[in-house]
Amino acid sequence: MAEGLVVANDGEEYHGKLTCFVILACMMAAMGGVIFGYDIGISGGVTSMEPFLKKFFHDVYIKMKEDKELSNYCKFDSELLTSFTSSLYVAGLFATFVASSVTRVYGRKASILLGGANFLAGAALGGAASNIYMLIIGRVLLGVGVGFANQAVPLYLSEMAPSKYRGGFNNSFQLSVGIGVLIANLINYGTEKVKGGWGWRVSLAMAAVPASILTLGALFLPDTPNSLIQRTDDHEKVKRLLQRVRGTDDVQAELDDIILASEISKTIKHPFKNILQRKYRPQLVMSVAIPFFQQVTGINVIAFYAPILFQTIGLGVSASLLSSVVTGAVGIVTTGLSMLIVDKVGRRGLLIFGGIQMFVTQMIVGGLMGAKLGDHSGLSKGWAFVILVLICTYVAGFGLSWGPLGWLIPSEIFPLEIRSAGQSISVSVNFLFTFLVGQTFLAMLCHFKFGIFFFFGVWVAIMTAFVYFFLPETKNLPIEKMDRVWREHWFWKRIVGENNEVIIKEEEG
Numbered sequence: 001m002a003e004g005l006v007v008a009n010d011g012e013e014y015h016g017k018l019t020c021f022v023i024l025a026c027m028m029a030a031m032g033g034v035i036f037g038y039d040i041g042i043s044g045g046v047t048s049m050e051p052f053l054k055k056f057f058h059d060v061y062i063k064m065k066e067d068k069e070l071s072n073y074c075k076f077d078s079e080l081l082t083s084f085t086s087s088l089y090v091a092g093l094f095a096t097f098v099a100s101s102v103t104r105v106y107g108r109k110a111s112i113l114l115g116g117a118n119f120l121a122g123a124a125l126g127g128a129a130s131n132i133y134m135l136i137i138g139r140v141l142l143g144v145g146v147g148f149a150n151q152a153v154p155l156y157l158s159e160m161a162p163s164k165y166r167g168g169f170n171n172s173f174q175l176s177v178g179i180g181v182l183i184a185n186l187i188n189y190g191t192e193k194v195k196g197g198w199g200w201r202v203s204l205a206m207a208a209v210p211a212s213i214l215t216l217g218a219l220f221l222p223d224t225p226n227s228l229i230q231r232t233d234d235h236e237k238v239k240r241l242l243q244r245v246r247g248t249d250d251v252q253a254e255l256d257d258i259i260l261a262s263e264i265s266k267t268i269k270h271p272f273k274n275i276l277q278r279k280y281r282p283q284l285v286m287s288v289a290i291p292f293f294q295q296v297t298g299i300n301v302i303a304f305y306a307p308i309l310f311q312t313i314g315l316g317v318s319a320s321l322l323s324s325v326v327t328g329a330v331g332i333v334t335t336g337l338s339m340l341i342v343d344k345v346g347r348r349g350l351l352i353f354g355g356i357q358m359f360v361t362q363m364i365v366g367g368l369m370g371a372k373l374g375d376h377s378g379l380s381k382g383w384a385f386v387i388l389v390l391i392c393t394y395v396a397g398f399g400l401s402w403g404p405l406g407w408l409i410p411s412e413i414f415p416l417e418i419r420s421a422g423q424s425i426s427v428s429v430n431f432l433f434t435f436l437v438g439q440t441f442l443a444m445l446c447h448f449k450f451g452i453f454f455f456f457g458v459w460v461a462i463m464t465a466f467v468y469f470f471l472p473e474t475k476n477l478p479i480e481k482m483d484r485v486w487r488e489h490w491f492w493k494r495i496v497g498e499n500n501e502v503i504i505k506e507e508e509g
Contacts, residue, residue: 014162014163014246014251014253014254014478015246015248015250015251015253016162016245016246016247016248016250016251016254017162017246017247017248018162018165018247019244019245019246019247021244021245021247022160022161022162022169022245025160025221025222026156026157026160026161026169026172027172028213028214028217028218028220028221029112029152029153029156029157029160029221030153030157030172030173030175030176031176031210031213031214031217032112032115032116032149032150032152032153032173032176032214033149033153033172033173033174033175033176033177033179033180034176034177034179034180034183034210034214035116035119035145035146035149035180035207035210035211035214036146036149036150036176036177036180037176037177037178037179037180037181037182037183037184038180038181038183038184038206038207038210039088039142039146039180039184039207040177040180040181040184041180041181041182041183041184041185041188041324041328042184042187042188042203042204042206042207043084043085043088043139044085044188044324045184045185045187045188045189045192045203045321045324046188046200046203046204047081047084047085048321049188049191049192049199049200050197051197051198051199051200052200054197055197056084056129056131056132056135057078057080057081057084059078059080060078060081074445074446078442080132081442082438082439082440082441082442082443083136083439084132084135084136084139085438085439086434086435086438086439087136087139087140087143088139088140088142088143088146089143089146089431089432089434089435089438090140090143090431090435091139091140091141091142091143091144091146091147092143092144092146092147092150092427092431093147093428093431093432093435094147095143095144095145095146095147095148096147096148096150096151096424096427096428096431097424097428098147098148099111099114099115099147099148099151099152099424099427100151100420100421100423100424101420102114102148103151103152103155103227103420103423103424104230104271104420104421105231106231107223107224107227107228107231108152108153108155108156108159108223108224108227109152109156109218109221109222109223109227111148111149111151111152112148112149112152112153112156112214112218112221113215113218113219114145114148115144115145115146115147115148115149115152115214116145116149116211116212116214116215116216116218117145117215118141118142118144118145118148119141119142119145119146119149119207119208119210119211119214119215120208120211120212120215121141122138122139122140122141122142122143122144122145122207123138123142123204123205123206123207123208123211124138124205124208125137125138125141126138126139126142126204126205126207127201127202127204127205127206127208128201128205129201129204138204142207145211146431147427147431149214150427150430150431151420151423151424151427153173154170154173154407154408154410154411154423155224155227155411155419155420155423156221156224157169157170157172157173157411158170158408158411158412158479159224159225159226159227159479160224160245162246163476163477163478163479164343164476165343166343166408166412166479167339167342167343167347167408167475168339168340168342168343170404170407170408170411170412171335171338171339171342171404171405171407171408172339173404173407173408174335174338174399174403174404174406174407174408175332175335175336175339175404177403178328178331178332178335178399178403179332180210181328181331182325182328182329182331182332184203184328185321185324185325185328186325187202187203187206188203188321188324189321189322189324189325191203192321222241222244222245225238225241225242225245225255225258226258226261226262226416226419226479226480228241229258229259229262230262230265230266230416235255235259238255238258238259239251239255242254242255242258254478257478257480257481258416258480260480261415261416261417261480262416264415264416264417265415265416265417265418265419266417267417271417271418271420271421272421272424274417274418274421275418275421275422275425278495278496279496280415280418280422281492281495281496282413282486282489282492282495282496283413283414283415283418283422283486284422284425285470286409286410286413286471287410287413287414287422287423287425287426287429288425288426288429289466290406290409290410290426291406291410291426291427291429291430291433292429292433293402293406293459293462293463293466294402294403294406294430295430295433295434295436295437296433296437296456296459296460296463297358297398297402297456297459297460297463298362298437298452298453298455298456298459298460299395299398299402299403323388326388326392327388327391327392327395330392330395330396330399331395331396331398331399331403332399333396333399334395334396334397334398334399334400335399335400335403335404337399337400338350338399338400338401338403338404338405339404342404342405342408342475343475343476344475346473346475347405347408347409347471347473347474347475348467348468348471348472348473350400350401350405351401351402351405351464351467351471352464352467352468353397353400353401354397354398354400354401354402355397355401355402355460355461355463355464355467356397356464357393357394357396357397357400358394358397358398358401358402358457358460359457359460359461359464361390361391361393361394361397362394362453362454362456362457362460363453363454363457364390365387365390365391365394365453366450366451366452366453366454366457367450368383368386368387368390369387369449369450369453370449370450370451402463406430409471409474410422410423410426411423411426412474412479412482413474413482414482415480415482415483416480469491470489470491470492472485472486472488472489472492473485483496
């Protein structure tokens with residue numbers, strides 16, 4: 001196992017090593033990311049399958065097959081079709097506020113367990129759907145599961161991991177999302193070829209496999225020391241858990257910080273009200289800005305609608321699904337690379353580099369589609385291949401940066417007293433804009449045509465500038481010492497500096 005010492009803000013050291021216990025617990029928790037990714041990837045695939053469209057979205061099927069006058073960009077423009085995709089995120093948006101209270105009062109483990117149970121119910125209903133109502137109710141149940149899992153899993157990973165490895169561990173959530181998307185794309189590629197037109201049922205029902213693993217695994221997961229300390233006064237019990245997690249008996253420095261953070265958190269009766277205080281202003285801004293920016297990169301457009309997008313440029317259904325497999329694999333590889341280097345390179349460097357890469361490729365894709373793809377003709381195979389390579393380059397930039405770090409940064413910046421509320425805001429903003437982008441994309445594609453890539457490219461430029469000027473570096477800093485970065489930042493210290501200095505002197509006194 002990898003040994004490590006983490007230097008705390010006040011000169012104390014956190015002792016410990018990376019234990020098998022932590023690795024296994026985090027692997028099990030990250031299964032929530034696999035289900036999230038599977039749900040993202042599966043919807044784009046099944047909505048490109050003709051038997052599925054014919055059964056549930058007949059008007060889209062007719063437009064795709066018979067309307068020769070309709071623009072390439074408008075064939076899939078249907079409010080009902082986008083409602084199927086985006087209903088998951090509306091449910092997740094509302095569920096995350098309930099999950100915030102459950103996570104705070106009953107622990108991270110309880111939320112993960114509830115998320116898994118809802119995933120199971122949603123997968124069963126989707127696979128057995130005989131009408132559009134069953135289909136959408138199944139998606140809503142999946143959304144409730146996503147709301148609970150996305151609230152709890154990033155917090156669980158950040159609190160269980162040693163500070164030195166926190167970035168890599170938390171990035172495993174996005175890696176799991178990428179694995180889920182890839183599995184969904186592979187299953188869609190296979191089920192599309194099933195004779196009899198029932199392959200889409202397999203695609204929807206297979207979500208039950210990772211859901212079962214998560215639900216059963218959650219029964220055996222330990223809760224985090226940070227969460228346990230909020231629900232018990234037995235410090236010895238927390239110390240024994242922390243010793244097991246860190247693989248050493250010398251955990252007093254970290255335990256003292258966790259106890260102090262817990263004592264402060266217990267004085268906060270209304271975390272959603274307290275997070276509005278001036279001293280938490282940087283965290284509040286980031287909890288809104290980071291997930292907002294993650295969604296307006298345009299990545300979920302690729303994840304939701306990649307098969308549809310590839311059909312738009314002239315590829316067949318099977319080739320479109322295979323192209324989605326390729327982009328999914330690229331996302332996994334680059335997210336894995338991000339896991340390895342994020343705690344060395346830092347958060348800011350990856351976000352800026354990835355942002356530049358995404359901006360350049362979006363501008364080129366928009367330009368090529370504007371020049372080469374008309375309203376009624378497809379691209380040649382050569383140009384379609386070039387577009388695929390460019391989209392893979394874009395996905396690689398996201399996998400290195402905004403994909404994993406969009407979950408990591410909000411989960412590590414909040415003090416314990418507002419952590420659950422802050423994570424809830426972050427997840428709900430993510431769901432809100434995922435829903436808005438998902439619900440409007442097909443209409444935007446129809447009206448903006450190739451300009452849709454320029455639209456998202458401008459947002460990527462804005463978010464890259466935001467990171468450069470306003471996001472401090474948080475690598476290797478203990479999670480209960482994170483307030484330090486705001487007091488030292490050129491902009492945020494004007495807002496929180498004096499306030500936090502008073503608090504620190506009171507605590508020292």
